[in-house]
Amino acid sequence: EAGVVQSPRYKIIEKKQPVAFWCNPISGHNTLYWYRQNLGQGPELLIRYENEEAVDDSQLPKDRFSAERLKGVDSTLKIQPAELGDSAVYLCASSQWGVGNEQFFGPGTRLTVL
Amino acid sequence: RKEVEQDPGPFNVPEGATVAFNCTYSNSASQSFFWYRQDCRKEPKLLMSVYSSGNEDGRFTAQLNRASQYISLLIRDSKLSDSATYLCVVNTPGTASKLTFGTGTRLQVTL
Numbered sequence: 001e002a003g004v005v006q007s008p009r010y011k012i013i014e015k016k017q018p019v020a021f022w023c024n025p026i027s028g029h030n031t032l033y034w035y036r037q038n039l040g041q042g043p044e045l046l047i048r049y050e051n052e053e054a055v056d057d058s059q060l061p062k063d064r065f066s067a068e069r070l071k072g073v074d075s076t077l078k079i080q081p082a083e084l085g086d087s088a089v090y091l092c093a094s095s096q097w098g099v100g101n102e103q104f105f106g107p108g109t110r111l112t113v114l
Numbered sequence: 115r116k117e118v119e120q121d122p123g124p125f126n127v128p129e130g131a132t133v134a135f136n137c138t139y140s141n142s143a144s145q146s147f148f149w150y151r152q153d154c155r156k157e158p159k160l161l162m163s164v165y166s167s168g169n170e171d172g173r174f175t176a177q178l179n180r181a182s183q184y185i186s187l188l189i190r191d192s193k194l195s196d197s198a199t200y201l202c203v204v205n206t207p208g209t210a211s212k213l214t215f216g217t218g219t220r221l222q223v224t225l
Contacts, residue, residue: 042215100146105157
C-alpha cells in the first residue's frame with residue numbers, strides 16, 4: 001500500500017515569492033493534516049481536514065497561508081508571499097477518522113527561503 | 115508552560131544500556147498519548163501508544179501517570195538502530211481535538 005505522497009521534496013525560493021506544496025494521503029484516510037516542523041522542534045499543526053472540511057485551522061497564519069482539499073482527497077498548501085521565517089519542513093499526514101488514530105506522515109517538503 | 119515538555123537531550127548511551135525518557139503535559143483533560151520516533155531528516159512514525167495500565171512492546175515500555183501528568187518511555191538493551199529522536203505526543207480533546215507534539219528527545223546509541 002502506498003504511503004502519503006508529497007511533492008516537491010525540496011524547494012528553494014527567494015522571499016516574497018509564492019510556493020505551493022502538494023499532498024496525496026493514504027487511500028481511504030478521511031483526515032488530513034499539514035504540519036510545520038522547525039529544526040530541533042516537534043511538528044506543529046497548521047490545519048486539519050475531515051474530508052474536504054477544514055475543522056481546525058486555528059494555527060494557520062491566514063494572512064499568507066492558504067490550503068485546500070477540494071475533493072476530500074489530495075490537498076495543497078500555499079504560502080504567498082514567503083518570508084525568511086517560513087523556512088522549515090512541511091509535513092503532511094493522514095489518518096482514519098479522528099485525531100486519536102495513528103497518523104501516517106509523508107516525507108515532507110523542505111523549504112528554504114532566501 | 116508548554117503543553118508538552120520533554121528533555122531535549124541528547125542522551126548518549128552505550129549499546130546494551132537501558133535509557134528512559136520523560137514527558138509532562140499540561141492539560142489534565144488529555145486522553146490519548148503516544149510515542150513517535152523520528153530518524154534524522156525523516157518523517158515521524160508511530161512507535162507505540164501509551165495506555166493507562168502501561169504497555170510493553172519488546173524492548174520498549176511506556177508508562178502513564180495521570181495524577182502527575184507524566185509519560186515515560188523505557189528502552190532496554192539499546193541497539194545502534196535505536197538512535198533517533200523520540201517525540202512525546204498528546205491528544206487534547208475538545209471541538210478542535212488535536213495532537214500536540216513535544217520537541218523530542220534525541221538518543222544516540224554508541225558502540
